[in-house]
Amino acid sequence: MENAEWQEQLGRELYGADFEFSLFPVRGSGRRGLLGYTDAITPSLVFSAYLQGIFPWYNEDEGDPVLWWCPDPRFVLPADELHVPRSIDRFLKHTPYTYTMDKAFPDVMRGCSAMERPGQDGTWIGRQMLDVYCSLAERGIAHSVEAWHDGRLAGGLYGVLIGQTFCGESMFTVEDNSSKSAFVLFARAFVKCGGRLIDSQVYTDNMARYGARNISRTAFLRMESTLLAGKLSGNLRGTFEGTK
Template identity: 70%
Template sequence: MESVDWRAKLGAERFGSDFEYTHFFVRDAGRNGLLGYTEELTPHLVFSAYLQGIFPWYDESSGDPVLWWSPDPRFVLPVNEIRFPRSAVKFLKHSPYTYTIDAAFFRVIENCAHVYRAGQDGTWIGNRMIDIYCALHERGIAHSIEAWHGDELAGGLYGVLIGKVFCGESMFTRESNAGKSAFMLFVKAFEKCGGVLIDSQVYTENIARYGGRNISRSAFLRMESELLPQKLSGDLRKVFTEIAAETVYASRPRTESAS
């Protein structure tokens, strides 16, 4: 892997010259992926972790310390291997929703924290995590995608974007297919801008349906060291907005003109 210089450079670009890069020893991660814990949780620390293929994941409500993870294997979704089901593609062609990017980050992450999901009895997204990711959003590191039904937020997702890697954190849906269709549009825009990899971190059934697969930790870290310093070839917000507008236009019912 490369020296720490490019990581410090990326941090300085986002946080300024006072960025404090923290080096983690990924080789110390246990078989389950747990690397260690800290009492501290700051935007600088979280960004440093993402630059090394590490992420925080813990139960804030239990009073546990912040746990840091680097799973082996790592569950990823290479953009050029994504295959959406026909039913999902068909839905998007007639979607009742409008879509935006970075229009309601706080509302998206709050919904991700509180909307019930089958098979889950709680959430890892506590107030502390929300504050951290909102701070990363303010620095252009974390992004949200929203699906709207009129003025109501019907679904969405958020994650961390560094270079050509998007680390998907969480998704929610209040209405049918809202979150999934928002993700599909994001993938289109991300790929058009030169995005290469979506990091799902651990296995999820939904991402597996789209082509997600496990790779070794060492392979993932090699990919990250190559992709994180690279910049997207397009303006993600602009490209997403254009694709979303085209989708909304295409899904509108057509009326015959009077002869």
């Protein structure tokens, strides 16, 4: 995002990294979902933001401050409404990949950072984001899903798991259908373990194929107030790695 763009949209500053998101009035705030900025980003700050339905999204390389978002509408996938495209369903019957969870979190983030995307110059996954989310992974809050082919990382995805909500952050693909098939297997395991919502944050064609849809920010925050306090009913990693 260009500096002039975020400055024009900015509703307010959130000050330092010790800001309490629980005290911030999200409802009715921010144009296009941009709420404000901080001068730093830490694992604790990111975790507290997710608890309020807020996430960081900024371009470190362009000198942006840490921008915080809660879009309206919000793009979400009710996990039990997952739509699996026929091509992926067929592919999974004979997949050449081996799938794991939390085996290569930093590598998955680096793969997402390096992935070229249409209409996007550069990446929003800079060194600060990598360090913060790797720290969250070490605490069991952020998770990665990997697809391997002959010992090579062929694709994957990562996100933040809190309660019964998985906040999908990014995915990357090196070999055909690697991240798509990994996502479908993960979503199926997530449902089996009592997962309720996959938060995609903003619209993407890719997630629309799986049934994700826009809901109002008010509806999203109402749902999250219950789901974030919930618990999964099984071992997600074990269920995922045993699913095909």
